[in-house]
Amino acid sequence: xxxxxxxxxxxxxxxxxxxxxxxxxxxxxxxxxxxxxxxxxxxxxxxxxxxxxxxxxxxxxxxxxxxxxxxxxxxxxxxxxxxxxxxxxxxxxxxxxxxxxx
Numbered sequence: 001x002x003x004x005x006x007x008x009x010x011x012x013x014x015x016x017x018x019x020x021x022x023x024x025x026x027x028x029x030x031x032x033x034x035x036x037x038x039x040x041x042x043x044x045x046x047x048x049x050x051x052x053x054x055x056x057x058x059x060x061x062x063x064x065x066x067x068x069x070x071x072x073x074x075x076x077x078x079x080x081x082x083x084x085x086x087x088x089x090x091x092x093x094x095x096x097x098x099x100x101x102x
Contacts, residue, residue, distance in 0.1 A: 028092050031059030048076045063096055
């Protein structure tokens with residue numbers, strides 16, 4: 001355990017606080033395309049972030065994405081796509097669902 005939520009995660013994102021843990025980020029539903037792009041750049045997916053921009057994925061779209069959308073709809077390599085979905089898209093969706101039901 002490292003203080004401040006900074007962990008060296010298996011997905012290669014180091015020193016990035018998980019927004020689900022620190023609760024600092026606004027609701028992803030309010031994110032513009034640029035916010036989504038910046039989020040993935042900050043998470044270490046510089047190259048893949050461009051795919052979100054090209055596909056005009058804003059926060060609402062991000063929350064609606066399925067695993068298949070991320071793996072096949074963005075034309076990004078499978079390895080990073082899996083990590084993006086598993087470590088970022090899915091937790092954001094889960095957190096959003098918790099917040100919107102409470």
